[in-house]
Amino acid sequence: MVSTFPNPSSVDLSRIRLAIRSLQPQLVEWRRRLHQQPELGFQEKLTAEFVSQKLQEWGIEHKTGIAHTGIVATIKGNKLPTNKVLAIRADMDALPIQELNEVPYKSQHEGVMHACGHDGHTAIALGTAYYLQQHRQDFSGTVKIIFQPAEESPGGAKPMIEAGVLKNPDVDAIIGLHLWNNLPLGTVGVRAGALMAAVECFNCTILGKGGHGALPHQTVDSVVVAAQIVNALQTIVARNVNPIDSAVVTVGELHAGTKRNVIADTARMSATVRYFNPSLKGFFKERVEQIIAGICQSHGANYDLEYWSLYPPVINDMRIAELVRSVAEEVVETSLGIVPECQTMAAEDMSFFLEEVPGCYFFLGSANPAKDLAYPHHHPRFDFDETALAMGVEIFIRCVERYFL
Numbered sequence: 001m002v003s004t005f006p007n008p009s010s011v012d013l014s015r016i017r018l019a020i021r022s023l024q025p026q027l028v029e030w031r032r033r034l035h036q037q038p039e040l041g042f043q044e045k046l047t048a049e050f051v052s053q054k055l056q057e058w059g060i061e062h063k064t065g066i067a068h069t070g071i072v073a074t075i076k077g078n079k080l081p082t083n084k085v086l087a088i089r090a091d092m093d094a095l096p097i098q099e100l101n102e103v104p105y106k107s108q109h110e111g112v113m114h115a116c117g118h119d120g121h122t123a124i125a126l127g128t129a130y131y132l133q134q135h136r137q138d139f140s141g142t143v144k145i146i147f148q149p150a151e152e153s154p155g156g157a158k159p160m161i162e163a164g165v166l167k168n169p170d171v172d173a174i175i176g177l178h179l180w181n182n183l184p185l186g187t188v189g190v191r192a193g194a195l196m197a198a199v200e201c202f203n204c205t206i207l208g209k210g211g212h213g214a215l216p217h218q219t220v221d222s223v224v225v226a227a228q229i230v231n232a233l234q235t236i237v238a239r240n241v242n243p244i245d246s247a248v249v250t251v252g253e254l255h256a257g258t259k260r261n262v263i264a265d266t267a268r269m270s271a272t273v274r275y276f277n278p279s280l281k282g283f284f285k286e287r288v289e290q291i292i293a294g295i296c297q298s299h300g301a302n303y304d305l306e307y308w309s310l311y312p313p314v315i316n317d318m319r320i321a322e323l324v325r326s327v328a329e330e331v332v333e334t335s336l337g338i339v340p341e342c343q344t345m346a347a348e349d350m351s352f353f354l355e356e357v358p359g360c361y362f363f364l365g366s367a368n369p370a371k372d373l374a375y376p377h378h379h380p381r382f383d384f385d386e387t388a389l390a391m392g393v394e395i396f397i398r399c400v401e402r403y404f405l
Protein backbone atom coordinates (compact mmCIF):
# COMPACT_ATOMS: atom_id res chain seq x y z
CA MET A 1 0.00 0.00 0.00
CA VAL A 2 1.33 3.46 -0.86
CA SER A 3 1.18 6.11 1.83
CA THR A 4 -0.86 9.16 0.91
CA PHE A 5 1.11 11.19 3.44
CA PRO A 6 4.51 12.65 2.48
CA ASN A 7 7.65 11.52 4.29
CA PRO A 8 9.52 13.96 6.52
CA SER A 9 13.25 14.43 6.22
CA SER A 10 15.62 12.40 8.39
CA VAL A 11 16.62 15.63 10.16
CA ASP A 12 13.00 16.02 11.31
CA LEU A 13 12.95 12.43 12.54
CA SER A 14 16.00 12.68 14.78
CA ARG A 15 14.82 16.06 16.11
CA ILE A 16 11.55 14.49 17.27
CA ARG A 17 13.22 11.42 18.71
CA LEU A 18 15.80 13.33 20.76
CA ALA A 19 13.20 15.67 22.23
CA ILE A 20 10.89 12.82 23.18
CA ARG A 21 13.62 10.62 24.65
CA SER A 22 14.46 13.47 27.01
CA LEU A 23 10.83 13.38 28.21
CA GLN A 24 11.09 9.73 29.33
CA PRO A 25 11.86 10.48 33.05
CA GLN A 26 8.75 12.67 33.30
CA LEU A 27 6.61 10.10 31.48
CA VAL A 28 7.68 7.47 34.01
CA GLU A 29 7.08 9.83 36.92
CA TRP A 30 3.54 10.73 35.72
CA ARG A 31 2.67 7.12 34.96
CA ARG A 32 3.83 5.95 38.41
CA ARG A 33 1.98 8.77 40.14
CA LEU A 34 -1.22 7.75 38.30
CA HIS A 35 -0.52 4.08 39.01
CA GLN A 36 -0.48 4.79 42.75
CA GLN A 37 -3.90 6.44 42.69
CA PRO A 38 -6.06 4.29 40.40
CA GLU A 39 -9.76 5.14 40.15
CA LEU A 40 -12.72 3.25 38.71
CA GLY A 41 -14.85 4.42 35.76
CA PHE A 42 -16.49 7.86 36.20
CA GLN A 43 -14.66 8.26 39.53
CA GLU A 44 -11.37 9.48 38.00
CA LYS A 45 -11.34 12.58 40.22
CA LEU A 46 -7.68 12.64 41.30
CA THR A 47 -6.61 11.52 37.83
CA ALA A 48 -8.56 14.32 36.13
CA GLU A 49 -7.23 16.84 38.67
CA PHE A 50 -3.68 15.72 37.92
CA VAL A 51 -4.20 15.94 34.16
CA SER A 52 -5.89 19.35 34.40
CA GLN A 53 -3.17 20.72 36.69
CA LYS A 54 -0.45 19.68 34.23
CA LEU A 55 -2.31 21.14 31.24
CA GLN A 56 -2.80 24.38 33.13
CA GLU A 57 0.87 24.49 34.12
CA TRP A 58 1.80 24.23 30.44
CA GLY A 59 -0.76 26.83 29.34
CA ILE A 60 -2.89 24.36 27.36
CA GLU A 61 -6.53 25.30 26.81
CA HIS A 62 -8.81 22.50 28.08
CA LYS A 63 -12.30 21.68 29.30
CA THR A 64 -12.92 19.47 32.34
CA GLY A 65 -15.96 17.62 33.71
CA ILE A 66 -17.06 16.24 30.33
CA ALA A 67 -19.14 13.07 30.88
CA HIS A 68 -18.33 13.41 34.62
CA THR A 69 -14.52 13.23 34.66
CA GLY A 70 -13.42 13.53 31.02
CA ILE A 71 -11.11 16.28 29.73
CA VAL A 72 -10.49 17.67 26.26
CA ALA A 73 -7.35 19.69 25.56
CA THR A 74 -6.94 21.73 22.38
CA ILE A 75 -3.58 22.68 20.90
CA LYS A 76 -3.29 24.74 17.73
CA GLY A 77 -0.22 24.40 15.55
CA ASN A 78 1.05 27.54 13.83
CA LYS A 79 3.18 26.16 11.02
CA LEU A 80 0.63 26.71 8.23
CA PRO A 81 -3.01 27.76 8.43
CA THR A 82 -5.43 24.83 8.08
CA ASN A 83 -8.80 23.93 9.53
CA LYS A 84 -7.98 20.26 9.88
CA VAL A 85 -8.44 18.70 13.32
CA LEU A 86 -6.85 15.47 14.53
CA ALA A 87 -7.95 13.92 17.84
CA ILE A 88 -5.88 11.68 20.11
CA ARG A 89 -7.77 9.59 22.64
CA ALA A 90 -6.52 8.16 25.94
CA ASP A 91 -8.55 6.32 28.58
CA MET A 92 -7.94 6.98 32.29
CA ASP A 93 -9.82 4.39 34.37
CA ALA A 94 -8.60 1.45 36.47
CA LEU A 95 -10.07 -1.92 37.50
CA PRO A 96 -11.48 -3.44 40.71
CA ILE A 97 -8.41 -5.66 41.25
CA GLN A 98 -6.09 -5.89 44.28
CA GLU A 99 -2.53 -5.31 43.02
CA LEU A 100 -0.04 -8.08 43.81
CA ASN A 101 3.08 -6.35 42.44
CA GLU A 102 5.59 -5.31 45.09
CA VAL A 103 6.88 -2.15 43.45
CA PRO A 104 7.56 1.31 44.93
CA TYR A 105 4.70 2.69 42.85
CA LYS A 106 2.17 0.01 43.93
CA SER A 107 -1.50 1.04 44.03
CA GLN A 108 -2.39 2.89 47.24
CA HIS A 109 -6.11 2.38 46.66
CA GLU A 110 -7.31 -0.84 48.26
CA GLY A 111 -8.87 -3.20 45.71
CA VAL A 112 -8.32 -0.88 42.74
CA MET A 113 -5.51 -1.22 40.23
CA HIS A 114 -4.32 0.07 36.87
CA ALA A 115 -4.19 -3.49 35.53
CA CYS A 116 -4.88 -2.58 31.90
CA GLY A 117 -2.24 0.12 31.38
CA HIS A 118 -4.56 3.13 31.18
CA ASP A 119 -2.14 4.94 33.56
CA GLY A 120 0.38 4.61 30.73
CA HIS A 121 -2.15 5.85 28.15
CA THR A 122 -2.81 8.97 30.25
CA ALA A 123 0.93 9.60 30.69
CA ILE A 124 1.53 9.18 26.93
CA ALA A 125 -1.30 11.63 26.16
CA LEU A 126 0.14 14.13 28.66
CA GLY A 127 3.61 13.77 27.11
CA THR A 128 2.09 14.31 23.67
CA ALA A 129 0.25 17.44 24.87
CA TYR A 130 3.40 18.81 26.47
CA TYR A 131 5.53 18.21 23.38
CA LEU A 132 2.95 19.67 20.98
CA GLN A 133 2.52 22.78 23.11
CA GLN A 134 6.31 23.32 23.06
CA HIS A 135 6.56 22.67 19.31
CA ARG A 136 3.54 24.45 17.87
CA GLN A 137 5.74 25.82 15.11
CA ASP A 138 6.31 22.26 13.82
CA PHE A 139 2.72 21.35 12.93
CA SER A 140 -0.31 22.85 11.24
CA GLY A 141 -3.93 22.33 12.23
CA THR A 142 -5.51 21.61 15.60
CA VAL A 143 -4.98 18.63 17.89
CA LYS A 144 -7.66 17.67 20.37
CA ILE A 145 -6.50 15.37 23.14
CA ILE A 146 -9.37 13.44 24.68
CA PHE A 147 -8.87 12.05 28.19
CA GLN A 148 -11.73 9.59 28.47
CA PRO A 149 -13.24 8.06 31.62
CA ALA A 150 -14.71 4.60 32.17
CA GLU A 151 -13.43 2.55 29.24
CA GLU A 152 -13.59 -0.69 31.23
CA SER A 153 -17.15 -0.10 32.30
CA PRO A 154 -19.72 1.21 31.66
CA GLY A 155 -18.13 3.14 28.74
CA GLY A 156 -17.13 6.81 28.64
CA ALA A 157 -16.65 7.27 24.89
CA LYS A 158 -20.34 7.45 24.03
CA PRO A 159 -21.26 10.07 26.65
CA MET A 160 -18.21 12.13 25.64
CA ILE A 161 -19.35 12.07 22.00
CA GLU A 162 -22.87 13.02 23.13
CA ALA A 163 -21.31 15.91 25.08
CA GLY A 164 -19.87 17.15 21.77
CA VAL A 165 -16.13 16.41 22.05
CA LEU A 166 -15.90 15.69 18.31
CA LYS A 167 -17.53 19.03 17.46
CA ASN A 168 -16.55 22.69 17.48
CA PRO A 169 -14.02 22.45 15.97
CA ASP A 170 -15.09 19.31 14.15
CA VAL A 171 -12.66 16.40 14.34
CA ASP A 172 -11.55 15.01 10.95
CA ALA A 173 -9.74 11.91 12.20
CA ILE A 174 -8.85 10.20 15.47
CA ILE A 175 -6.03 7.98 16.68
CA GLY A 176 -5.52 6.05 19.90
CA LEU A 177 -3.37 3.29 21.29
CA HIS A 178 -3.41 0.49 23.83
CA LEU A 179 -0.23 -0.65 25.54
CA TRP A 180 -0.30 -4.35 24.74
CA ASN A 181 1.36 -7.13 26.72
CA ASN A 182 0.29 -9.64 24.08
CA LEU A 183 3.06 -8.11 21.96
CA PRO A 184 6.73 -7.66 22.92
CA LEU A 185 8.27 -4.23 23.47
CA GLY A 186 9.50 -2.86 20.17
CA THR A 187 6.53 -4.01 18.13
CA VAL A 188 3.31 -2.31 17.06
CA GLY A 189 0.09 -4.10 16.15
CA VAL A 190 -1.71 -2.11 13.49
CA ARG A 191 -4.06 -3.00 10.66
CA ALA A 192 -6.76 -1.51 8.48
CA GLY A 193 -10.28 -2.81 9.02
CA ALA A 194 -11.47 -4.74 12.07
CA LEU A 195 -9.10 -4.77 15.05
CA MET A 196 -11.33 -5.57 18.01
CA ALA A 197 -14.73 -7.22 18.30
CA ALA A 198 -18.25 -6.00 18.90
CA VAL A 199 -19.59 -7.23 22.21
CA GLU A 200 -23.20 -8.12 22.93
CA CYS A 201 -24.60 -9.95 25.96
CA PHE A 202 -27.68 -11.83 27.00
CA ASN A 203 -29.29 -13.28 30.10
CA CYS A 204 -31.92 -15.97 29.71
CA THR A 205 -34.10 -17.74 32.25
CA ILE A 206 -35.73 -21.01 31.16
CA LEU A 207 -39.08 -21.39 32.89
CA GLY A 208 -39.96 -25.10 33.18
CA LYS A 209 -41.97 -27.01 35.73
CA GLY A 210 -40.22 -28.59 38.73
CA GLY A 211 -40.91 -31.94 40.32
CA HIS A 212 -39.50 -35.22 41.59
CA GLY A 213 -36.34 -36.49 39.92
CA ALA A 214 -37.89 -39.94 39.61
CA LEU A 215 -41.10 -38.64 37.96
CA PRO A 216 -39.88 -36.59 34.96
CA HIS A 217 -43.12 -37.17 33.04
CA GLN A 218 -44.87 -34.79 35.47
CA THR A 219 -42.37 -31.97 34.85
CA VAL A 220 -40.76 -29.72 32.26
CA ASP A 221 -37.06 -30.15 33.03
CA SER A 222 -35.35 -26.75 32.69
CA VAL A 223 -31.90 -28.43 32.87
CA VAL A 224 -32.58 -30.56 29.78
CA VAL A 225 -33.99 -27.56 27.93
CA ALA A 226 -31.01 -25.38 28.91
CA ALA A 227 -28.52 -28.06 27.87
CA GLN A 228 -30.08 -28.26 24.41
CA ILE A 229 -30.07 -24.48 24.11
CA VAL A 230 -26.36 -24.23 25.03
CA ASN A 231 -25.52 -26.82 22.38
CA ALA A 232 -27.77 -25.33 19.72
CA LEU A 233 -26.36 -21.83 20.27
CA GLN A 234 -22.99 -23.14 19.04
CA THR A 235 -24.52 -23.77 15.63
CA ILE A 236 -24.94 -20.01 15.09
CA VAL A 237 -21.19 -19.58 14.59
CA ALA A 238 -20.69 -23.04 13.06
CA ARG A 239 -23.64 -23.03 10.62
CA ASN A 240 -25.12 -19.54 10.22
CA VAL A 241 -22.18 -17.12 10.14
CA ASN A 242 -20.08 -16.99 6.98
CA PRO A 243 -16.94 -19.03 7.85
CA ILE A 244 -14.82 -16.11 6.56
CA ASP A 245 -16.23 -13.98 9.41
CA SER A 246 -15.01 -14.70 12.95
CA ALA A 247 -17.51 -14.78 15.79
CA VAL A 248 -17.95 -16.25 19.27
CA VAL A 249 -20.98 -17.23 21.35
CA THR A 250 -19.88 -18.14 24.88
CA VAL A 251 -22.35 -19.17 27.57
CA GLY A 252 -20.24 -18.31 30.59
CA GLU A 253 -22.82 -18.96 33.28
CA LEU A 254 -25.41 -21.69 33.73
CA HIS A 255 -27.23 -22.11 37.03
CA ALA A 256 -30.00 -24.56 37.89
CA GLY A 257 -31.17 -26.93 40.55
CA THR A 258 -30.80 -27.52 44.25
CA LYS A 259 -30.61 -31.29 44.73
CA ARG A 260 -29.88 -34.41 42.67
CA ASN A 261 -33.38 -35.84 42.92
CA VAL A 262 -35.25 -32.60 42.28
CA ILE A 263 -36.04 -31.44 38.76
CA ALA A 264 -35.28 -27.72 38.57
CA ASP A 265 -38.15 -25.55 37.44
CA THR A 266 -35.84 -22.75 36.26
CA ALA A 267 -32.39 -22.52 34.71
CA ARG A 268 -30.49 -19.27 34.17
CA MET A 269 -27.72 -18.64 31.69
CA SER A 270 -25.71 -15.63 30.71
CA ALA A 271 -23.57 -15.26 27.64
CA THR A 272 -21.29 -13.00 25.62
CA VAL A 273 -21.33 -12.65 21.83
CA ARG A 274 -18.39 -11.29 19.81
CA TYR A 275 -17.93 -10.53 16.12
CA PHE A 276 -15.94 -8.25 13.80
CA ASN A 277 -18.20 -7.69 10.80
CA PRO A 278 -20.47 -4.65 11.49
CA SER A 279 -23.10 -6.05 9.12
CA LEU A 280 -23.77 -8.80 11.69
CA LYS A 281 -25.32 -6.22 14.03
CA GLY A 282 -28.79 -7.47 14.96
CA PHE A 283 -28.18 -10.92 13.49
CA PHE A 284 -27.15 -12.67 16.71
CA LYS A 285 -30.00 -11.18 18.72
CA GLU A 286 -32.50 -12.57 16.24
CA ARG A 287 -30.86 -16.00 15.95
CA VAL A 288 -30.37 -16.43 19.72
CA GLU A 289 -34.03 -15.73 20.34
CA GLN A 290 -35.17 -18.06 17.52
CA ILE A 291 -33.15 -20.93 19.00
CA ILE A 292 -34.29 -20.33 22.57
CA ALA A 293 -37.93 -19.90 21.53
CA GLY A 294 -37.89 -23.00 19.32
CA ILE A 295 -36.35 -25.32 21.88
CA CYS A 296 -38.54 -24.01 24.71
CA GLN A 297 -41.65 -24.45 22.59
CA SER A 298 -40.77 -28.04 21.71
CA HIS A 299 -40.51 -28.86 25.43
CA GLY A 300 -43.44 -26.80 26.70
CA ALA A 301 -41.15 -24.38 28.55
CA ASN A 302 -41.21 -20.59 28.59
CA TYR A 303 -38.33 -18.13 28.76
CA ASP A 304 -37.29 -14.61 29.68
CA LEU A 305 -34.59 -13.17 27.44
CA GLU A 306 -32.71 -9.93 27.96
CA TYR A 307 -30.30 -9.09 25.10
CA TRP A 308 -28.20 -5.94 24.78
CA SER A 309 -25.29 -4.49 22.85
CA LEU A 310 -22.26 -3.05 24.70
CA TYR A 311 -19.61 -1.87 22.19
CA PRO A 312 -19.52 -2.00 18.37
CA PRO A 313 -16.40 -3.44 16.66
CA VAL A 314 -13.22 -1.34 16.41
CA ILE A 315 -12.85 -0.68 12.65
CA ASN A 316 -9.79 1.19 11.43
CA ASP A 317 -9.83 3.47 8.40
CA MET A 318 -7.45 2.29 5.65
CA ARG A 319 -5.79 5.67 5.10
CA ILE A 320 -5.25 6.55 8.78
CA ALA A 321 -4.11 2.98 9.55
CA GLU A 322 -1.51 3.35 6.81
CA LEU A 323 -0.36 6.64 8.35
CA VAL A 324 0.07 4.95 11.75
CA ARG A 325 1.75 1.92 10.20
CA SER A 326 4.31 3.95 8.27
CA VAL A 327 5.07 6.13 11.30
CA ALA A 328 5.30 3.12 13.63
CA GLU A 329 7.72 1.43 11.26
CA GLU A 330 10.07 4.39 11.67
CA VAL A 331 9.73 4.32 15.44
CA VAL A 332 10.42 0.58 15.82
CA GLU A 333 12.98 0.91 13.01
CA THR A 334 12.06 -2.31 11.19
CA SER A 335 9.09 -3.56 9.26
CA LEU A 336 9.44 -6.81 11.26
CA GLY A 337 8.23 -4.86 14.28
CA ILE A 338 4.86 -4.22 12.64
CA VAL A 339 2.32 -6.93 13.44
CA PRO A 340 -0.79 -6.81 11.26
CA GLU A 341 -2.03 -10.16 12.68
CA CYS A 342 -3.10 -8.52 15.92
CA GLN A 343 -6.88 -8.86 15.87
CA THR A 344 -8.48 -9.79 19.17
CA MET A 345 -12.02 -10.66 20.25
CA ALA A 346 -11.57 -8.29 23.20
CA ALA A 347 -13.61 -5.08 22.91
CA GLU A 348 -12.96 -1.34 23.34
CA ASP A 349 -15.23 1.67 23.38
CA MET A 350 -12.79 3.52 21.08
CA SER A 351 -15.16 1.95 18.54
CA PHE A 352 -17.77 4.66 19.20
CA PHE A 353 -15.30 7.37 18.14
CA LEU A 354 -14.38 5.33 15.05
CA GLU A 355 -18.07 5.09 14.11
CA GLU A 356 -18.17 8.90 14.00
CA VAL A 357 -14.87 9.79 12.28
CA PRO A 358 -12.22 7.82 10.38
CA GLY A 359 -9.29 6.80 12.52
CA CYS A 360 -6.96 4.13 13.77
CA TYR A 361 -6.60 2.33 17.06
CA PHE A 362 -3.41 0.34 17.48
CA PHE A 363 -1.51 -1.84 19.94
CA LEU A 364 1.85 -0.74 21.29
CA GLY A 365 3.89 -3.79 22.35
CA SER A 366 4.82 -3.45 26.04
CA ALA A 367 5.76 -6.94 27.29
CA ASN A 368 9.28 -7.67 28.43
CA PRO A 369 9.59 -11.22 29.82
CA ALA A 370 13.28 -10.65 30.70
CA LYS A 371 12.12 -8.05 33.27
CA ASP A 372 9.13 -10.21 34.34
CA LEU A 373 6.82 -7.67 32.67
CA ALA A 374 4.64 -10.00 30.65
CA TYR A 375 1.55 -10.73 32.75
CA PRO A 376 -1.69 -10.40 30.79
CA HIS A 377 -3.96 -7.39 31.05
CA HIS A 378 -6.39 -7.49 34.03
CA HIS A 379 -3.99 -9.78 35.98
CA PRO A 380 -3.14 -8.64 39.55
CA ARG A 381 0.54 -8.73 38.57
CA PHE A 382 0.08 -6.83 35.30
CA ASP A 383 2.81 -4.29 34.61
CA PHE A 384 4.50 -3.13 31.40
CA ASP A 385 7.90 -1.98 30.18
CA GLU A 386 7.88 1.79 30.58
CA THR A 387 10.25 2.18 27.62
CA ALA A 388 7.04 1.93 25.58
CA LEU A 389 5.85 5.31 26.97
CA ALA A 390 8.28 7.38 24.87
CA MET A 391 7.55 5.18 21.85
CA GLY A 392 3.85 5.95 22.23
CA VAL A 393 4.49 9.70 22.36
CA GLU A 394 6.81 9.48 19.38
CA ILE A 395 4.22 7.66 17.27
CA PHE A 396 1.54 10.22 18.17
CA ILE A 397 3.82 13.22 17.46
CA ARG A 398 4.94 11.85 14.13
CA CYS A 399 1.33 11.11 13.19
CA VAL A 400 0.37 14.71 14.05
CA GLU A 401 3.17 16.27 12.01
CA ARG A 402 2.55 13.93 9.06
CA TYR A 403 -1.24 14.22 9.13
CA PHE A 404 -1.13 17.98 8.69
CA LEU A 405 1.67 18.03 6.09
Ligand SMILES: [Zn+2]
Nearest residue numbers: 116152377378
Ligand atom coordinates in the same frame (compact mmCIF):
# COMPACT_ATOMS: atom_id res chain seq x y z
ZN1 LIG B 1 -8.93 -3.56 30.14
Ligand SMILES: [Zn+2]
Nearest residue numbers: 116117118178
Ligand atom coordinates in the same frame (compact mmCIF):
# COMPACT_ATOMS: atom_id res chain seq x y z
ZN1 LIG C 1 -7.69 -1.28 28.42
